[in-house]
Amino acid sequence: MAGRVKFGVVGLDEMLHGGLLRASICAIVGTYGTGKTMFALQFAYEGLNRGEKVIYISLEEREELLRATMAQKGWDAKVFDDRFSLLRLDPTDFNLAINSIKSELPALIRSTGATRVVIDPISLFEGLFTDESIQRQEMFGFIEMMRDEDCTLVLTSETDVRDQNGSKYGLVEYLADTVILLRYIRSPGLTEVHLALEVVKMRRSPHSREIKPFEIQEDGIMVYSEASLF
Template sequence: MSTSTALSSDKAATGIVGLDDILAGGLSRSHLFLLEGEPGTGKTTVALHFLQDGAKSGERSLYITLSETERELRQGAKSHGWDLDDNIHIFELTPPESILDTDHQQSLLYSSDLELGEATRQIFEVVEKVKPTRVVIDSLSEIRLLAQSSLRYRRQILAIKHYFVRYDATVLLLDDLTTEALDKTVHSVAHGVIRLEELTPVYGAERRRVRVVKYRGQKYRGGFHDFTIAADGIHVFPRLVAAEHRAGYVRDTLTSGISELDALLGGGIETGSSTLILGPAGTGKSLISILFAAAAVARGEKAALFIFDEELGLLFERMRQLGIDLEALRASGNLFIEQVDAAELSPGEFSHRVRHAVDERGIKTVVIDSVNGFQAAMPEENALILHMHELLLYLNRRGAATFMTVAQHGLVGDMQAPVDLTYLADTVILLRYFEALGKVRRAISVIKKRTGTHESTIREYRIGAGGVAIGDPLESFQGVLRGVPTYMGSETPLLVDPIE
């Protein structure tokens, strides 16, 4: 792209896809922007993305550093695999030797007066020489210290702002918030303000997020958005807003391949709906959800498994013993399986991965096993419910069938789920243990289905080497869901022998 073509756009892209999405295309040209955040949040990396994007378009870019050396900047860029383009000029602003030499220090004037004036002069001289269209000044904390007073600091920022207007330059000021963090002087002067934050959980890797604090004359995506710093640079995951995504699809009914389970569900599960499988540990929640994924692959469709709780090798072996070869299904290319580490993955990045699987791979059956693992990545329950609401609504509008599992606390009797998602899900399948004839047995029932009718019965089911077997409705028992039922009939309608 030629320089004239690049400059014809009214926005200067940051070079970070997710951030440009949040900013509705990038930074308005010929304006001054503030990028603030504590040390280590990724300001320099964002700035290098911004300058590299301009260099690729043939624009002249200038990085003015008051805190890092040129060598440090180039080493930082090299760590991301970047070799800074010839169009990116780095100017290392250093104090003049006369100020460093004690024999030449002035006694009648404050040294800060000389340092600030000299620094400004050097900045303007290099700008006159390079004539850049994109400029980064790193960092404002050094200028603030030289200015000493808020009045001089504000005047200096205004002088820099008006100076760069002459060159139609888009300026990005970096502030590390190490001095007077409550000083909002630049906020009122800047055309836009972007803040980077780093959060450190009790356990696990640090979490980073970005927020647009201000953007004059421009609608942007508000709120916090997760981002990561990877080997190839910064990846921003814009907050998912389901209302922005609408797509037409044909509503169809998906079956599990087990006639009794499909009958219990009134024929099956509809596309564009979400299903919650609820029950204590060991009742077969993962198996029930995987049955629908395997059935989808058997029909020639694509499915995705996002596994939080179980190691994949163990899952493959366990499913193989039940007659489901997940490795073979994955090798066919129609089953996508990802192991998710809740301690290392932010909720925003997880939503992005699910969205990418549905949009890019054409997946129409999604399994999240389990929401308990997702909650570990986001301990705040209210925020978790909002995340799940947007994700489920988005998947529904894309015509995908979503299956979620939630492990309840306890084994029998009154059990509680760590988070209540029953009102969000379109279908709720309840799994239970119960005692009968000296054995611990399993029961399955459907307690909710928005998209159609379903059986109101409770059926026994067993898991064995041949898979899943579901029996007739337990019409002669009362209190199955409490765990210790009362037998009311003359014949026992239980499954007698386990499946071989």
């Protein structure tokens, strides 16, 4: 289980002291427009480029839109079709979404030999449970189930509308080993808006605690790990 998994985002791997810990769970938390899906896709594509097998589960974007985004970035996902499982689940179909994630995902991981798994966004899965106690129980159970699998898991989550520093339901940041928070930072004169990133926590590893600017560029993401915001 030892070792590092490169995230594949320039600057972020430096902030993570070489990457995520292998077989750990990472949550990417951010408000709309901060690039959560782009970070998740970059993580998946890095794995494919390294010869790994990847499962990407989308609860929001249609498969063709995700593939179009990858093609726009110059990433030819079709080259990796034998190692890339891209699944679109409809969160409005409660039973299908629950059973697919809870019952079928472990078997899919083992049958494909996937070492990277993405669920984008996990907050839609959380939202399927209207009772708070059941929601908590299901999320704890899901995370424990995933810890038995030999893969590195990345989850994306929207922020809480009342707290831009926390996830929508306030659970995933406590369950994950690593939490990466994406946010908007406005300049003191309110003349500029920047995207910024913070590694809020990383269990069992040192990591940067600074808030760093980043850009979503034509071919990927660049985190300016040596720069200051203003």
